Amino acid sequence: MAVVGPLSRIARIGSTFCRNNSLIFSRSSQRRGIVSCIDPSHGLTDEQKEFQKVAFDFAANEMAPHMADWDQKEIFPVETMRKAAQLGFGGIYVQPDVGGSGLSRLDTSIIFEALSTGCVSTTAYISIHNMCAWMIDTFGNNEQREKFCPDLCSMEKFASYCLTEPGSGSDAASLLTSAQKKGDHYILNGSKAFISGGGDTDVYVVMCRTGVKGPKGISCLVVEKGTPGLSFGKKEKKVGWNSQPTRAVIFEDCEVPVTNRLGEEGQGFNIAMKGLNGGRINIASCSLGAAHASVLLARDHLLVRKQFGEALANNQYLQFKLAEMATKLVASRLLVREAAKALQENHPDAVSLCSMAKLFVTDECFNICNQALQMHGGYGYLKDYAVQQFVRDIRVHQILEGQFVLLFVKMTAISRTKTASLDLCRNQRGDEDDHLQKSADGILMSLFSWITRTFLQHHMWSLCVYWLT
Amino acid sequence: MSGRVLVGVKRVIDYAVKIRVKPDHSGVVTDGVKHSMNPFCEIAVEEAVKLKEKKLMKEVVVVSCGPQQSQETIRTALAMGADRGIHVEVSGKDYETLGPLQVSKILAALAKKEDAQLIILGKQAIDDDCNQTGQMTAALLDWPQGTFASEVSLEKDGIKVVREIDGGLETIKISTPAVLTADLRLNTPRYATLPNIMKAKKKKIANVKPADLGVDLTSRLEVLRVDEPPQRQAGMKVETVDDLVSKLKDAGKV
Numbered sequence: 001m002a003v004v005g006p007l008s009r010i011a012r013i014g015s016t017f018c019r020n021n022s023l024i025f026s027r028s029s030q031r032r033g034i035v036s037c038i039d040p041s042h043g044l045t046d047e048q049k050e051f052q053k054v055a056f057d058f059a060a061n062e063m064a065p066h067m068a069d070w071d072q073k074e075i076f077p078v079e080t081m082r083k084a085a086q087l088g089f090g091g092i093y094v095q096p097d098v099g100g101s102g103l104s105r106l107d108t109s110i111i112f113e114a115l116s117t118g119c120v121s122t123t124a125y126i127s128i129h130n131m132c133a134w135m136i137d138t139f140g141n142n143e144q145r146e147k148f149c150p151d152l153c154s155m156e157k158f159a160s161y162c163l164t165e166p167g168s169g170s171d172a173a174s175l176l177t178s179a180q181k182k183g184d185h186y187i188l189n190g191s192k193a194f195i196s197g198g199g200d201t202d203v204y205v206v207m208c209r210t211g212v213k214g215p216k217g218i219s220c221l222v223v224e225k226g227t228p229g230l231s232f233g234k235k236e237k238k239v240g241w242n243s244q245p246t247r248a249v250i251f252e253d254c255e256v257p258v259t260n261r262l263g264e265e266g267q268g269f270n271i272a273m274k275g276l277n278g279g280r281i282n283i284a285s286c287s288l289g290a291a292h293a294s295v296l297l298a299r300d301h302l303l304v305r306k307q308f309g310e311a312l313a314n315n316q317y318l319q320f321k322l323a324e325m326a327t328k329l330v331a332s333r334l335l336v337r338e339a340a341k342a343l344q345e346n347h348p349d350a351v352s353l354c355s356m357a358k359l360f361v362t363d364e365c366f367n368i369c370n371q372a373l374q375m376h377g378g379y380g381y382l383k384d385y386a387v388q389q390f391v392r393d394i395r396v397h398q399i400l401e402g403q404f405v406l407l408f409v410k411m412t413a414i415s416r417t418k419t420a421s422l423d424l425c426r427n428q429r430g431d432e433d434d435h436l437q438k439s440a441d442g443i444l445m446s447l448f449s450w451i452t453r454t455f456l457q458h459h460m461w462s463l464c465v466y467w468l469t
Numbered sequence: 470m471s472g473r474v475l476v477g478v479k480r481v482i483d484y485a486v487k488i489r490v491k492p493d494h495s496g497v498v499t500d501g502v503k504h505s506m507n508p509f510c511e512i513a514v515e516e517a518v519k520l521k522e523k524k525l526m527k528e529v530v531v532v533s534c535g536p537q538q539s540q541e542t543i544r545t546a547l548a549m550g551a552d553r554g555i556h557v558e559v560s561g562k563d564y565e566t567l568g569p570l571q572v573s574k575i576l577a578a579l580a581k582k583e584d585a586q587l588i589i590l591g592k593q594a595i596d597d598d599c600n601q602t603g604q605m606t607a608a609l610l611d612w613p614q615g616t617f618a619s620e621v622s623l624e625k626d627g628i629k630v631v632r633e634i635d636g637g638l639e640t641i642k643i644s645t646p647a648v649l650t651a652d653l654r655l656n657t658p659r660y661a662t663l664p665n666i667m668k669a670k671k672k673k674i675a676n677v678k679p680a681d682l683g684v685d686l687t688s689r690l691e692v693l694r695v696d697e698p699p700q701r702q703a704g705m706k707v708e709t710v711d712d713l714v715s716k717l718k719d720a721g722k723v
Contacts, residue, residue, distance in 0.1 A: 036501040036502070036503075039503070046541060046544060047666060047667065047670055049541070050544060050545065050548055050661065050666045050669070051663060051666060053505070053545070053661075054548075054660050054661050054662075054663070054666065057660060058660055086662065087660050087661075087662045087663060088662050088663030088664055089663070092663070096664075101663040101664060103663065
């Protein structure tokens with residue numbers, strides 16, 4: 001029954017509307033979301049439809065034609081991003097008084113989803129930039145907001161988010177970059193790894209240790225490019241995300257004024273985690289856009305490619321597969337949008353929902369893109385065809401901004417009640433180093449194997465539980 | 470000279486959509502199909518907004534004739550910079566037979582009612598390719614027309630229009646009030662910015678019925694049948710020129 005909609009239509013259209021085989025690099029206009037059952041404008045308000053339309057048009061006209069070029073030549077498309085900023089995409093959920101657009105998380109998700117159909121890598125960078133601008137806007141004082149936000153919103157200056165280190169990825173709270181207070185400056189020493197935009201951006205939002213071990217000793221500093229002691233590693237060679245440079249960021253006795261600290265000392269981890277909630281929705285939204293574009297590319301290919309005397313679109317297996325892809329796309333979209341709404345409303349389960357969205361959607365959308373590539377056969381493997389770039393670009397979405405399991409589990413509740421119910425609340429207190437209490441260990445293992453069986457494909461899981469302060 | 474510009478916009482099937490003919494050959498499938506503003510109408514709106522920004526015109530009023538969904542098209546124009554909108558409600562049977570004659574009558578009536586100095590339309594709609602509305606409107610109002618405009622400049626004593634014609638470019642000067650129709654190279658329509666989209670929410674769209682304007686919507690045309698264009702046939706390779714000439718003669722082409 002779910003199969004009927006697009007697929008019977010495809011089967012009927014089949015040979016009648018076959019395009020000739022010159023449609024190698026599918027026209028960017030095809031990604032504008034024409035097929036009605038996966039239409040991303042379902043359930044949106046008129047205003048949101050307008051935002052989406054602008055984003056789709058911008059993606060189709062300004063980004064999609066250059067997507068392959070930016071990837072192959074590893075170009076950081078500064079001019080295009082500044083054009084996007086002129087439309088208001090530089091600080092989408094930053095407040096208007098410092099140049100932002102003041103929109104909601106749901107509006108943001110819709111916009112990134114649409115932009116991503118043009119180029120995932122560039123959109124992902126724009127979303128990271130937005131996250132940094134928001135952090136300064138939300139946690140900075142008025143001087144900091146007025147100093148940094150207007151330039152970030154117009155993309156006169158670009159931002160990078162520095163949390164990950166060579167020794168701390170999933171275990172972010174164990175970061176080592178130190179910031180020792182000396183008079184009215186902090187002296188930073190340490191290095192950050194895998195920083196998107198690193199070396200080419202102007203403003204670095206850096207999590208560093210000002211106090212004790214663990215999350216409570218982390219603070220957030222804004223470091224500007226050109227500060228003595230700030231240097232960068234070599235540009236990394238990546239499988240995807242090639243339109244944004246990735247470098248290590250190195251601090252050697254780097255002096256940063258205390259006035260560049262966002263919030264209080266010890267508040268850094270909290271800021272980082274709050275930033276990541278939105279960051280996860282944004283990354284999931286980027287995956288959605290790629291999946292949407294890939295489904296359309298796959299559909300077009302099935303209509304064109306003939307084997308065994310007829311178009312692939314007449315093949316029942318492929319019809320079912322396409323229907324499955326469409327279904328998972330719509331399901332993913334709904335989850336992301338719910339999470340976005342929850343975050344906007346400060347719902348108590350917002351953190352969990354954002355994590356669920358990121359977890360589920362990045363996985364499902366990668367599978368959709370991968371499946372779309374498979375449907376292209378050998379052509380899918382050629383760089384002349386856009387589908388492989390979507391696959392390569394969104395693969396990393398399953399890794400960064402929180403790998404694998406990020407369901408927040410209330411450890412004390414589980415250990416106290418000793419039930420294996422999926423109680424998802426933020427923990428208010430706890431010993432940061434005591435990650436796995438013995439009593440909860442067994443329950444957790446069975447919990448996560450249940451999750452693996454019921455929701456997720458077979459992966460190797462690493463456990464990551466955060467204590468939020 | 471200052472005044473009011475009336476811009477007509479039409480909601481059509483999006484240019485990227487693959488058109489399908491209805492099984493009963495009475496028309497094309499429009500249900501559930503993505504619609505958007507006619508590209509030439511976007512160019513018309515952009516030109517009107519540019520005139521307002523240059524302070525040559527005071528107000529840009531956007532008009533669309535159609536069912537409830539036409540309001541989306543008006544909103545897009547408002548987001549591009551138009552000041553207010555007028556939605557002329559035409560739905561059902563009337564909408565199916567709505568053509569350039571009826572629309573031009575509506576536009577003429579509105580131009581008089583709104584006291585417009587300038588009407589800017591797209592040169593044609595991409596669904597029917599009629600290329601008639603602008604010309605008919607000018608005739609009904611007895612106003613000069615500058616059609617297929619690729620360049621428009623308002624001057625003290627009139628409007629200089631560079632028109633794209635078969636032979637090249639023709640420059641004419643017409644007096645105001647006038648009707649202009651926009652061709653492809655007139656300008657590049659701007660993207661609506663997020664702040665403008667939000668501002669557009671507050672702009673007014675007035676609802677008007679054709680009867681209020683005293684317009685008779687009966688169509689003088691009846692669509693008998695709609696078919697796809699014939700499938701492109703394979704060609705044929707020939708060895709010699711004589712062969713080619715004889716084949717052409719046989720096919721009746723020479």
